[in-house]
Amino acid sequence: MSVTAIDAFDATRPWALSEQVSLRDESFGALAYHHVTRRLVFLKSRELVALVRRLAEFDSAEAAVTELIETDQRERYVAALASLAHSALLDVR
Amino acid sequence: MCADVRLRDRFERGLAAPICLTWELTYACNLACTHCLSSSGSRDPRELSTSEATALIDEIAAMQIFYVNIGGGEPMIRRDFFELVEHAVAQRVGVKFSTNGTRIDAAAARRLAGIDYLDIQISIDGADATTSDKIRGRGSYDAARRAMDNLRAADFGQFKISVVMTRESVEQLDAFESLAATYGAELRLTRLRPSGRGVEVWNELHPTLEQNRRLYRWLLDRPNVLTGDSFFHLSALGSPLEGLNLCGAGRVVCLIDPIGDVYACPFVIHDEFLAGNVRDAGFNAVWSESELFRSLREPGNAGACSSCGSYDACRGGCMAAKFFTGLEMSDPDPECVFGHGEAALAAKAVAIRPASSSDHSKRVPVALSTR
Amino acid sequence: MTPETQFVDVVVIDAEVEELLIEEVSIDGLCGVY
Numbered sequence: 225m226s227v228t229a230i231d232a233f234d235a236t237r238p239w240a241l242s243e244q245v246s247l248r249d250e251s252f253g254a255l256a257y258h259h260v261t262r263r264l265v266f267l268k269s270r271e272l273v274a275l276v277r278r279l280a281e282f283d284s285a286e287a288a289v290t291e292l293i294e295t296d297q298r299e300r301y302v303a304a305l306a307s308l309a310h311s312a313l314l315d316v317r
Numbered sequence: 318m319c320a321d322v323r324l325r326d327r328f329e330r331g332l333a334a335p336i337c338l339t340w341e342l343t344y345a346c347n348l349a350c351t352h353c354l355s356s357s358g359s360r361d362p363r364e365l366s367t368s369e370a371t372a373l374i375d376e377i378a379a380m381q382i383f384y385v386n387i388g389g390g391e392p393m394i395r396r397d398f399f400e401l402v403e404h405a406v407a408q409r410v411g412v413k414f415s416t417n418g419t420r421i422d423a424a425a426a427r428r429l430a431g432i433d434y435l436d437i438q439i440s441i442d443g444a445d446a447t448t449s450d451k452i453r454g455r456g457s458y459d460a461a462r463r464a465m466d467n468l469r470a471a472d473f474g475q476f477k478i479s480v481v482m483t484r485e486s487v488e489q490l491d492a493f494e495s496l497a498a499t500y501g502a503e504l505r506l507t508r509l510r511p512s513g514r515g516v517e518v519w520n521e522l523h524p525t526l527e528q529n530r531r532l533y534r535w536l537l538d539r540p541n542v543l544t545g546d547s548f549f550h551l552s553a554l555g556s557p558l559e560g561l562n563l564c565g566a567g568r569v570v571c572l573i574d575p576i577g578d579v580y581a582c583p584f585v586i587h588d589e590f591l592a593g594n595v596r597d598a599g600f601n602a603v604w605s606e607s608e609l610f611r612s613l614r615e616p617g618n619a620g621a622c623s624s625c626g627s628y629d630a631c632r633g634g635c636m637a638a639k640f641f642t643g644l645e646m647s648d649p650d651p652e653c654v655f656g657h658g659e660a661a662l663a664a665k666a667v668a669i670r671p672a673s674s675s676d677h678s679k680r681v682p683v684a685l686s687t688r
Numbered sequence: 689m690t691p692e693t694q695f696v697d698v699v700v701i702d703a704e705v706e707e708l709l710i711e712e713v714s715i716d717g718l719c720g721v722y
Contacts (some may be wrong), residue, residue: 255382262436
């Protein structure tokens with residue numbers, strides 16, 4: 225994952241799952257499919273899925289992470305959100 | 318990219334629904350390709366009706382199956398083809414259909430260009446008519462090229478050109494790349510399997526080990542070329558190719574055939590791999606409860622490959638390739654890059670090849686009619 | 689005389705971090721679809 229992608233993710237903005245994405249729950253987390261890019265993404269933790277589903281309720285990604293993710297995991301989950309944004313699964317609202 | 322070991326293991330235990338499934342709409346076909354994996358030709362009178370097919374699409378949408386590969390036979394032969402495709406995309410089910418292109422005239426191309434969430438895959442078996450028509454019949458290559466021209470004229474956008482790798486076509490890789498570039502199309506190269514009529518030509522048509530090695534290196538240099546993850550048996554040669562690099566049959570994909578039979582994948586249309594029928598209690602019941610799929614989802618056993626250091630890379634290869642060449646599931650893949658499959662075949666006094674349980678071939682010469 | 693060994697700070701982007709949470713593949717990357 226490139227430095228550029230992490231730098232480009234502004235966690236202070238409000239984000240949401242893209243309208244072009246279908247999200248399906250699985251035992252390990254979820255599968256997300258982007259209908260335009262035809263890319264398939266495996267979200268491998270239930271916490272990440274919950275975070276992604278509830279992102280739209282928060283004024284910023286970092287507020288969502290603060291509310292929903294344990295302190296010692298936050299950096300990891302912000303990086304995960306950055307990766308999803310880089311893959312166009314998330315849009316700024 | 319390749320899946321890490323833990324995720325591959327998870328998938329081998331099954332998902333809530335397939336990620337992608339192949340749905341053959343009809344066994345009717347206006348061509349008679351020598352290697353046809355579904356032994357297509359004549360329509361089966363028990364074909365799903367339009368209302369059954371529509372109900373199946375509704376179920377696919379409800380299960381959140383993301384992507385459906387509509388095939389056949391030749392799917393465009395069905396009178397309700399456009400109705401079904403449009404019904405699927407209206408519910409945001411992504412559709413790809415695989416076609417020989419003979420029915421994509423200018424009007425059809427324009428109609429297709431107006432449909433959202435639609436991918437089109439046109440099949441050829443050579444970079445020129447001489448090579449391709451040997452397998453697909455006289456006039457078939459030109460018909461495919463006309464279809465491509467019509468799609469371009471109608472501004473359809475990017476479509477896929479799909480080629481099965483045979484001893485002949487594997488020598489034309491650069492030409493396929495150029496052809497795809499001409500149309501701005503995606504190139505898709507897939508493995509020839511001894512499935513359907515393929516078993517009759519497999520010995521003479523499957524690539525040699527040397528050709529497979531060259532193909533592998535060519536693909537490694539071109540991660541943009543699609544493969545449908547059909548060459549994971551070659552990943553023992555080095556870095557894995559793009560894709561999950563594992564058999565998806567009954568785990569992440571499956572086949573629904575024209576009469577509603579559900580098979581583990583399109584390459585194993587045989588009673589041995591028949592999971593059930595959608596007419597009994599719908600598709601979800603088959604996916605979730607069939608005994609066959611339950612057993613396919615159990616952790617794999619390396620069998621004869623257990624002493625090979627590359628088992629984790631190739632997972633013993635393709636079930637279809639083994640089954641239809643008369644090998645056991647525990648044997649190596651017949652195209653094992655270390656030659657273990659060839660050795661296993663040679664060691665058998667007689668390799669009994671299972672006969673097709675579902676053969677809709679027209680066993681008379683088919684003339685391609687131009688429309 | 690051998691030159692002194694030079695040590696350079698290497699910044700490693702920890703790809704592992706989101707590799708554990710996310711994995712991506714093309715919808716075409718599933719075997720069993722023609």
